[in-house]
Amino acid sequence: MDQPIGVIDSGVGGLTVASELLRQLPKEQLIYLGDTLRCPYGPRPKEEVVQFTWEMVNFLLQKNIKMLVVACNTATAFTLEQLRLELDIPVIGVIQPGARAAIKMSQNMRIGVIGTEGTINSKAYPNALKNINSKILVNDLACPRLVPMVEEGILSGPEAYKVVNETLQPLKEQNHIDTLILGCTHYPLIREIIQEVIGEHVNVISSGEETAREVSTIMGYNKKLYSGDRIPKHQFFTTGRLDVFKRIASQWLDQPFKVVENAVIGINKTN
Incomplete structure (x- = not known):
């Protein structure tokens, strides 16, 4: 199935999960969104974390994702069950x-x-x-x-x-x-x-490794794995500073910097 996997996180931390997804599922396309502008989520009230998480989810749903990976532990703790109830795609937490x-x-x-x-x-x-x-x-x-x-x-x-x-x-x-x-x-x-x-x-x-393994298992069971032959084009979005995000992403994902640089797009948020 030629649709991307969506990954959300409160910032750059979810790149550790994205890295494992890229390693274990090299044919799959990823769309990553890190809410670095409002990070960290940990000290925030539950209601605020839920609101921010849904804003990220709705952004990725517009990208026609076939699965959502909530790569933020705080967001997983507060929203996973609700997301699974309300979305018609598989949702995996960490x-x-x-x-x-x-x-x-x-x-x-x-x-x-x-x-x-x-x-x-x-x-x-x-x-x-x-x-x-x-x-x-x-x-x-x-x-x-x-x-x-x-x-x-x-x-x-x-x-x-x-x-x-x-x-x-x-x-x-x-x-x-x-x-x-x-x-x-x-x-x-x-x-x-x-x-x-x-x-x-x-x-x-x-x-990260166990989460990627679970993603692979669930997509295989649901027949959602991409079966063709390609070099996938990943997209990375951040709501905050591009320079810090690019530097950490290029180090952690172990990919040529130009790939990350070309994929990172800033999202303007007012809240």
């Missing part, structure tokens, strides 16, 4: 795939979760994990400083290490988790620092 991946990796069933305030307060990850295995012990931690840092393009160096180290101290002090879920799609962009801080003995889980 929380369930991340939870399943963590359970596969954990040996002692003690799992940590880091995310935005909205994601952590929603208890979406503990609920998803305990729905699979009620014996799992979950330690979750809100990390409000990480998304703004990533959106500014600070992905490495002393400043990034300092922020991550200070943020993760509560989890380090407990020192019993063997698996850590990156409950925000921005966090894989600083995964190496997170791994260094939390320790090599902890499995660090990003939901």
Whole structure:
């Protein structure tokens, strides 16, 4: 089926999911929209996150997408069920795939979760994990400083290490988790620092790979996979600064910069 897959996120973090989609589904076209102008979503009220998410969804529906991937954990926690009820295309979030991946990796069933305030307060990850295995012990931690840092393009160096180290101290002090879920799609962009801080003995889980696998499975089942032979043309949209978005996208997607540059289009928003 020659229609694109739509991917939405509160900013650049969803590029980590888009990267996995490009790797696992190289024939499929992607249309990505990152709401960098209004990022982060984590501190916002649920009603506002729902409103912003639907604005992004409606934009992508105009592009005739065949599937929607909600690559923002906060938006997934607050809107996934509503989107699935009201849309006539498959909708995939990132929380369930991340939870399943963590359970596969954990040996002692003690799992940590880091995310935005909205994601952590929603208890979406503990609920998803305990729905699979009620014996799992979950330690979750809100990390409000990480998304703004990533959106500014600070992905490495002393400043990034300092922020991550200070943020993760509560989890380090407990020192019993063997698996850590990156409950925000921005966090894989600083995964190496997170791994260094939390320790090599902890499995660090990003939901991107599992989410892409689920997308592939569902599209195959629904006979929506593109079966022809082509080099797909992807489109990337951002509501905020193009320069920061282009720089991070070109690094993370591991594609020639001109491809990203030609595809990124700014969207003017007044609210």
